[in-house]
Amino acid sequence: MRLVEEVAVTLTSEEREVVRKRLGREPNIIEWAVIEALWSEHCSYKSSRNILKMLPTEGVQVLVGPGFDAGLIDIGDGFVLSVHIESHNHPSAIDPYGGAATGIGGVVRDILSVGTRPVALLDSLRFGEIESSSHSRWLLRNVVKGIADYGNCIGVPTIAGELEFDQSFERNCLVDVMCIGAGRREEVVLPMATRPGCLVVLAGNTTGRDGILGASFASQSLDSDEEGKRSAVQIPDPFIEKLLIDALTEMFEQRLISAVKDLGGGGLATALSELAYKGGVGVDVDLSMVHRRETDMTPVEVLVSESQERMLLLVEGQKLERVSRMLEKYELQFSIIGRTVEERFVRLRWEGTLIAELPLSVLGDAPSVARASRRPEYLDTLRNTPPPREPEDLNKVFLNLLASPNISSKSWVYEQYDYEVGVRTVVKPGDADAAIIKLPNGKLAAVKLDGDSKKCYIDPYRGAMWIVSENFRNLASSGAKPCAIVDHQQFGDPGKPDVYWCFKECVRGVADYCMAVGVPVVGGKVSFYNEDLVSGRAIKPSPVIGGIGLLSDEDMVTTLSLKRSGDYIVVLGVTTGELGGSEYYEYIHRICGGEVPLVDPLSDWQLIEAVLNLRRMGVLRAAHDVSKGGLAVSLAEMAVRGRIGLTAELSKLPVRGRVLRRDGLLFSEGGSRIVVEVDRERFREAEMALRRHSVPFAVIGETGGNEISIKMNGEQVINLTVGEVEERWHYSLERLMEGYS
Amino acid sequence: MRVAIAKFPGSNCDQDVAYAISRVPGAWSEVVWHTELSPERYELVVLPGGFSYADRLRAGAIAAHTPLIEKLIDYVKDGGLVLGICNGFQILVEAGLLLGSLLPNKGLRFICKWVSLRVMNSDTPFTNAFEESEVVKMPIAHYEGRYYAGGQALRLFEERRVAFVYADERGGVSEECNPNGSDNSIAGVFNDTFNVLGMMPHPERASDPLLSPYGTEHGLRVFLSVANYVKGGA
Missing domain, CATH: 3.90.650.10 (PurM-like C-terminal domain)
Incomplete structure (x- = not known):
């Protein structure tokens, strides 16, 4: 045989x-x-389980942590929420449609395996550069269709996700799917x-x-x-x-x-x-x-x-x-x-x-496999990459950045998903930093998936921390307090000491962050061997974090669109200048390197509590975290979604460290920041609350008009109409995928 | 109002419709497996959305050949009310209970989004709670939703058998806001006796202000209309 x-x-x-x-x-x-089946890496975690022990897995709401088909969280009133994440990377690289579809099928059955019913799906997808690679466009088109056809047919809404493009995924795309389930506690x-x-x-x-x-x-x-x-x-x-x-x-x-x-x-x-x-x-x-x-x-x-x-x-x-x-x-x-x-x-x-x-x-x-681990030498070279010269015309740079597939609106993807079926989707894809669903006990939960392989490649520990930070800021910007996460760790061949070291550092980053703020990891997955023998190259380290947050009531629901003219635009958190792994470096300057932002979990948590408090007080009308593309892109997205213009003055931003250039202020993804729209009449109240929470903040501008006007010391840096920005941001991905210009 | 929601293998929106109807005062509904449904016991039968029989052959084609449809044909002849939503609409056109057919969308992609609809006839059992010509918001979610009237579109308008058309925020009709390429932007149609309505938009998903990005509950008015009609109020 x-x-x-x-x-x-x-x-x-x-x-x-x-x-x-x-x-x-x-x-x-x-x-x-x-x-053989049971002891495969896929089933046994033989190379990873000693490292995964670093992750905190316990919490008052955790009924079942990692180790079963899905984690279980107590949401009160006799109900539970279940969660699991899976990848189908290898199958999707060969048969993107079938690979992605069966990935959905598998994660949904994991939710069923603990006696709960699937209520929401999320996806996190990574491909090569779709602007230059028709192969990657083919993969993306078919992966999305596979998820859509399967998820739509089984009647489970796909409500949130993320999408990243990077050369390192050209031959090894990553297809991660997360499923949320719900049920009665006694039926578990x-x-x-x-x-x-x-x-x-x-x-x-x-x-x-x-x-x-x-x-x-x-x-x-x-x-x-x-x-x-x-x-x-x-x-x-x-x-x-x-x-x-x-x-x-x-x-x-x-x-x-x-x-x-x-x-x-x-x-x-x-x-x-x-x-x-x-x-x-x-x-x-x-x-x-x-x-x-x-x-x-x-x-x-x-x-x-x-x-x-x-x-x-x-x-x-x-x-x-x-x-x-x-x-x-x-x-x-x-x-x-x-x-x-x-x-x-x-x-x-x-x-x-x-x-x-x-x-x-x-x-x-299966017996654990001890793996050699060694810090890759390329990290020093990457970190010491000198900064590029600042471009003259930042208006033009900004327009180019908005069209980057990593930044452009993902509506081409999520409009193919039935995100409404089940009549429980309170906040739809694209409307806020996280999606919000109504649970069977009437409570609301926010969910989001995040990753950032570009930062993890340059600095795995800082990059992994940054992802958790972004995820929690996404939940908080939607009105939810983070309550649990699942993680998915994806790397190349663990037999290579460089790869294994990166894996360890990424897990350590997630563990340190979660430990500091007391949020448990209730499940996860490890996927190794994401490399191909043709190029001999591994993917960039790709931890993905799926976060769940709970909202105290319906009034906490927060979306990112600007709501009214004449309100204040307030930036919460300090702007730091690290541009390593930023979309500005990678897409505009084609630089892979520099310093990756270091986040501080405890000041993040203060920020999260401050945002939630402002919302509870009723003074906050919109919130959006600062992530890919930096402050400029966050402001643009808020304006476009609300169809209201804004003015902003960069010199007002609270900054730390060296004097920042205009490009750093506009496009840095550093610091842990959330942009909020605050009710002008009640600004004093907001100000006092922010002082109480010890959160650095500054009013940088106002909403209104139909232009996005950003200045530095009174000098115009960016000046575009909301319509011009929308045209770039909203349609670039669709144009690329549908092949028209 | 007593409502039966027919469940076929692959129906997805049965519970969603039940939820919407639970918000109508005095209304009562149950989800009934298609083989066990006796229409005459109810004042409204809903064929909900989903992928009955996995959309094999064509969307709705197999469910249209089940014994329940035979019973519904008699039920409709006797004046019974039938509402088909999305896959339910597809089943009704496949069964010949409504004119036309539903083809793949013009972009050949599944589309899920909230759209504006203009109400074209508010004088029917299904639409009496709407204002004539008002613009309402409901979501669509389909791959085969491009209504094709086989040259009969104008006749449908003349006979006032068009329930809703896709429109812009002010009620204007154009190809730009016709999401799937339907003939004359048609989103929902009646039969010639106005006791059958088929529509691609999902009223049950627009029946709770919490679940609407606009804070509206326009979809609920479809069910409120039927409740009015059954009570003899319209």
């Missing part, structure tokens, strides 16, 4: 020795397949077998040969034979997923299921093993009972197939009839493949004959 040869290859000789020792004999081919079931005597039911799609060895595929670098790996990409069928969602929702309400588990990486091999060893109860399953798409499949193929839209259900005998009726109502295929047993083994049969028997103690944790 050729397949088995491939299976054995991905385990190291040390790992094979551990298996033999734990088992006390040589495993057979099927047993190797189970262990965790994916583990805790009681013998339950029936094991496999429901949903047929099992076929698609996605064989997908977990191992995701645990290697892409080679030039990407085409030959197509069989490792799964085929999406959102319709079956939708039926599974509806059927499971009804079964959760009627408490018909003891446990439910998604079939993801490693297929049945992983799902059965995890159910068993997490709950400490064995399973005895006959693989020949599985309903299959093809007739001549071998036991190993059935075992490791990653066919999509399948769930394992543990059902007590007396509830089987009601479960069967429910599955039949939704026209879902299912098969009863075995039962949970007292003995602590995973037993696999084929037409009754025992073909594999593994004690739970063998399956458990």
Whole structure:
């Protein structure tokens, strides 16, 4: 069997020795397949879990932290919120449509696996430079279509996300999807077998040969034979997923299921093993009972197939009839493949004959892999990059920057997503720094995904901190207090000491920030091997942070558009001049280097509390954080969305450090800042509150007119109409993707 | 008002419609699996949005051939009210209960956005709570929403069978604010006896001021209209 040869290859000789020792004999081919799937990097976190221990995971609202299919947060009134993040990077690089679609399918089933119902999706996408690369445009177009077709069809709104373009993703795009679920606390079931005597039911799609060895595929670098790996990409069928969602929702309400588990990486091999060893109860399953798409499949193929839209259900005998009726109502295929047993083994049969028997103690944790780590030398060179000469015409620079795909409006993407289905989307994509949904208990939650690989490449620790800072400022600008995050850490081959060091630094950045402000990490994911063997180059370090914040009431909802003429524009926070990783350096000057801003979590938290307080007082009408493109771009976005002009004077900005040039004041992404529109009549109140919160601030201008006019010491620096700015900012991405000018 | 919301495999907006109807005083609704629905027990049957049968063949084509549609044809003949939203509208044109067909959008992309609609006939069971010619806000979300009237568009206007058209903020109609390329910007149509309405915009998503970027609840008026009509008020 050729397949088995491939299976054995991905385990190291040390790992094979551990298996033999734990088992006390040589495993057979099927047993190797189970262990191989379970011990893949994708499933076992063997290279990362020692590092991930740095992350704080506990909090008063955390019911279930990392380690299960989804984290669970208590939102009060007997309700819970669940959250998980996944990537589908390798499959999307080969089949962007199917790869992205199945990524959505997988993360939604993770939410179902804890007894909750999916209520919102977010996406975070990274591609090469789409202005020059038709390949990257092709990837983007098809990834977005894959997410849209799948998410729209299953009736889960895609409400927020982010998009970054950088040369380093040309051959390795990143496709991250995050799902939020909600449910009643008493309906929560965790994916583990805790009681013998339950029936094991496999429901949903047929099992076929698609996605064989997908977990191992995701645990290697892409080679030039990407085409030959197509069989490792799964085929999406959102319709079956939708039926599974509806059927499971009804079964959760009627408490018909003891446990439910998604079939993801490693297929049945992983799902059965995890159910068993997490709950400490064995399973005895006959693989020949599985309903299959093809007739001549071998036991190993059935075992490791990653066919999509399948769930394992543990059902007590007396509830089987009601479960069967429910599955039949939704026209879902299912098969009863075995039962949970007292003995602590995973037993696999084929037409009754025992073909594999593994004690739970063998399956458990794969041995950790110690990885060498070394600070890359290029960091010094990058950091010492000299600043460019300041351009004469900053008006022109500003217009160019607005058209950068990293800054231009993302409406071309989010208008393809049904962000309204479910009637719970309170703040829509693009209207605020985060999206806001209404939860089943009537409370509101803000959610957002952020990343910034350009900064993480130049300084992984500072870059990772900056992302958390931006994420929390996004939540606060929308009126929410950050309550929990999930993180997704994406890097190249962990066997390279440079890469591994960057991974460690990024995790440390997230950990230090979250620890300082007391916000827990309730779940996450690590994706290594994001590099290809053709160029031999890894992606830029790409941690992505998915944040959840809660709003105290409906009046806290804040959007970013300017609301009224004659109000004050106030910048909260100090402007610092670091331009490393800024869009201004990268896009305008083509400079990769410089110093990355260092954020201070505690002053960030003061800023967050101040913004929320201003909103509660009713003096704040709009808020928008300063991120990609700096202050100038933030002001432009607020003006364009509100169709109201503004004036601003740069010399009024509170600054720190060296004297800043005009380009630094306009385009620096440094410091932790939020721009707010404050009610002019009640400015005194706002001023006093800001002093109380010890937040540095300055009134830099006023709203009104139809021009965006920015001056430095009275001298005009930028002067454009709102219409001119909108034309650039709003349509550049769409023009690029639709190929018209 | 007693309302049945028909659920097919793949329906997505059944609970959303139920939520909107819960905001209508005195109204009561239930989501009913399509095989179990007896229309005559209700005063309104809603075919909600979604992807019934995964939009296989064409959007709405398979649901249009289910036994429920046979029952609805009789129900409509007897004067029963049927509202099809989005995929429900697609099902109604596939079933021949409404004139025309729904083609892929002009840009060949799924579009989700809030649009302005002009009310073209406010003297029907579904629209009596609107003002004639007023401009209202509702969201659309579809790939196959380009209404094609097969040369009958002008006749539909003459017979006052156009319910809504896509418009600008002042009610002006132009290709610029026709999001999907529909004939004459048509967004919703009645049958010739005005007891069937099909519309691509989602009134149920515009029925709660908290969920509207404009703080409006224009969509709720579709359901309020039916409640008025059922009570004999219009």
